[in-house]
Amino acid sequence: MKIYETRSAPNPRRVRMFLAEKGIAMDYVQLDLQKGENLTAQMRAKNPLGKVPVLELDDGTCIAETDAICTYFENIQPAPPLMGVDAKDKAIVAMWQRQVELALMLQVGMCFQHTTGYFKDRMVPVPEYGREAGINAGKYLNILERRLELNPYIAGDAFTIADITALCAIDFARVVKIRFTDEQVNLKDWYQRVNARASAQA
Amino acid sequence: MKIYETRSAPNPRRVRMFLAEKGIAMDYVQLDLQKGENLTAQMRAKNPLGKVPVLELDDGTCIAETDAICTYFENIQPAPPLMGVDAKDKAIVAMWQRQVELALMLQVGMCFQHTTGYFKDRMVPVPEYGREAGINAGKYLNILERRLELNPYIAGDAFTIADITALCAIDFARVVKIRFTDEQVNLKDWYQRVNARASAQA
Known part of the structure; x- marks a missing residue:
């Protein structure tokens, strides 16, 4: 499992902070947004909108959108709850x-x-x-x-x-x-x- | 339980369609957006952003934002699933x-x-x-x-x-x-x- 991101951008930071609260370790692949490394055909295949962050699961499934990535980790590891309890x-x-x-x-x-x-x-x-x-x-x-x-x-x-x-x-x-x-x-x-x-x- | 909405607006329709798929009946209160009925102090107390739809639960709790309202109904009535199954x-x-x-x-x-x-x-x-x-x-x-x-x-x-x-x-x-x-x-x-x-x- 790994996340394609850009360290200085605000949305990837949201995911890193969410994972830190959960105590989940992650591998990160850095993309240079100004050079358009997020807009290559390879990255567009992972996320048609060409944005970061993108979570790639071990089976190759790609999940884009910060909130969707956080939803995934909230479901596989509910504690501590960060998206509500009932x-x-x-x-x-x-x-x-x-x-x-x-x-x-x-x-x-x-x-x-x-x-x-x-x-x-x-x-x-x-x-x-x-x-x-x-x-x-x-x-x-x-x-x-x-x-x-x-x-x-x-x-x-x-x-x-x-x-x-x-x-x-x-x-x-x-x-x-x-x-x-x-x-x-x-x-x-x-x-x-x-x-x-x-x-x-x- | 009731929903404040405007029948002709696109986001309230999303909620109505979601509830129809679930087979959940609902009471609706219509607000005239052009007259600003969504921007009164009373409605701002229910939703600070002054937008529709707003779900009001029987205990007075108000839930704004289409996706949040749908999340509520998906959780209280998972079938049929409209937001994924695992x-x-x-x-x-x-x-x-x-x-x-x-x-x-x-x-x-x-x-x-x-x-x-x-x-x-x-x-x-x-x-x-x-x-x-x-x-x-x-x-x-x-x-x-x-x-x-x-x-x-x-x-x-x-x-x-x-x-x-x-x-x-x-x-x-x-x-x-x-x-x-x-x-x-x-x-x-x-x-x-x-x-x-x-x-x-x-």
């Missing part, structure tokens, strides 16, 4: 995970791709949209600040995959100068607790 | 579901929102980005066409949630004049089979 809890975690992905991580990613032109050899950057995406990311930090006023972690009482996604999104957001403020005390406290976990170094 | 299968379904969501449904939605100005009272449309999103959706139809050459359904041999997402995205895409072509024979055949299911009328 039907209601799993749905709550899935909701926050999805909202952090769409309203924060994706917005930060769109801001990065459309304002920096980092991938301009393979997409058409629209800077005006990138700026809007950055504003959207900032607005979602306000929602998280209110959520964390009443809950120690994003999905509730327990640390989950939603916290991993948010930490990785917030760290990546530095690149486009999006950050929570000193007034967002709950977010700041949450960040310090999550960033202090050993898995944050994975 | 760890590997679940990961494969999760991958295709996610890619259909991000590379098709989301792109169609962004094309709609940014080129029509439908929600211009609550967001800044960037038409150039909307057109790029539409092009991206079209490119993903090519990926699906190749996938369906070798597989009867998107995630493989079985009908799954990924087929529901794709059907709802493709039907919604008519609004922005994105459609598969007559040359995309596998996609056309798949569409006819999935659209003929009773759940497609839900």
